Amino acid sequence: MDFSIYLPSVSLDCVIFSFHQQSLKVILLKMRGIDRWALPGGFIAQDQDLNAGASEVLKLRTGLENIFLRQFHVFGAQDRTGPEHVRLLVKQKILTQKEATWFLQRFISIGYYALVNYEEVLEPRPDEISEACSWVELDAVPQLVLDHEQILAKALEHLRKDLHYQPIGLNLLPEEFTLPELQTLYEKIIGKKLDRRNFRRKMLSHKILIDTQKRRTGLGHKAPILYKFDKTKYLEALDRGFQSSEFY
Amino acid sequence: MDFSIYLPSVSLDCVIFSFHQQSLKVILLKMRGIDRWALPGGFIAQDQDLNAGASEVLKLRTGLENIFLRQFHVFGAQDRTGPEHVRLLVKQKILTQKEATWFLQRFISIGYYALVNYEEVLEPRPDEISEACSWVELDAVPQLVLDHEQILAKALEHLRKDLHYQPIGLNLLPEEFTLPELQTLYEKIIGKKLDRRNFRRKMLSHKILIDTQKRRTGLGHKAPILYKFDKTKYLEALDRGFQSSEFY
DNA sequence: ATTAGTTGTGTCAATGTGACACAAAACTAT
């Protein structure tokens, strides 16, 4: 592997969220030779835009393109990377000496979070230095390498904040979904239960949902209405941001 | 100047805001040999934390320490930097050939914004490749180099958003200030006029202001009350963030 | 003293929020 095509000192890490079976999940990679997991990451080619680099990482791991992807923070502590793991990988001949030199640099890492549709991701794909790649439930995240736990926590924090301004769900839910499902998504993100009736009222007030006139059956109780997003209005809300009173 | 102490590929730019004579200002540097201005920026030493690097830039330009400073975005377009200006500086012998090599790298730039008290900044200080450094009114910003206009615009956008969650003013206003002054600050940031009475009501409801029992006189009209921030509550509000209803 | 310009306080209607109750629908077990 030739790393000279990449910008030195700069890496990026992606927190890839999805929502499946009523729980929030992220993609993690199991590192070789160490009992720790990591966020999928990568580097930026010399001739590549930063955001394009992030898209590439995403494509590599999920096979998806044109996904909701957002920069949220740069992690730049001087001691955020450590040589131990790299040395181990050399000893186990997973990395060559030359490759190790690259990884032993000091990196700052640009954190991105992505929102993807679980169903559309066929099989998360690992890279050279990891032996597995899979979806992990947010409240069952194992020990991570380096500062990746901080990165994950910060991503969630930003996602939570962004919820105040923006609609969410288009990228995380299937084409059609019920309001209770959307509510669960919100609850998982903000970490607390919401009142059904108030949630419905507020959500419908945004006028970004379309009643498909269909219902989800087979659940052993009253069949909830299937909605889909009004994409035009959704995207409009996404960059205009909703609510906010006279000033804040 | 020896640049080998710095991390390659990485630079940072600071949008330093202050509020003076009822208007928002930023510090800009007049570039040598070209009729353009730039945001104060810098690089990160190999053994320095990223945020420490930003603090250092701030200290260098304003003389201030412990200032409100926040990362807001990374600018990483492949073509965001250009060789023309650097070549000119070499021709004019402002930069040596070796120094030029450093500047001709591709950089990603981490954007920071800072909020400082105008009064406490003695005299903004220029660097080697700039001939002047001064406060410029936000609506009188001249042509800037590279993508600095975008950086400035994005900084303002973030400042505006952050206003929704956070108190502001402690870093921008003098120790004591009047409510109309605070209101003008808000108006300049969000770019529109606010209703005096509603502004006062909302601001006081946050309970972060202390009535100093003094008034500002000499204005030719009713003397407004001087307030100061309750620092404890202010800082608490800063990291807890105020308002936000049941979910968003 | 009068005037001009602003500030502090208060009111009121409209809207939004939080806390609830109840009936309707779909499946299950009998």
Added chain:
DNA sequence: ATAGTTTTGTGTCACATTGACACAACTAAT
């Protein structure tokens, strides 16, 4: 079929917040 279980859709009501105002009080200049 019928009754029971569960969860959904709808609606109400008190309370808080918001946006749009009117008025009196105060300071300096004339």
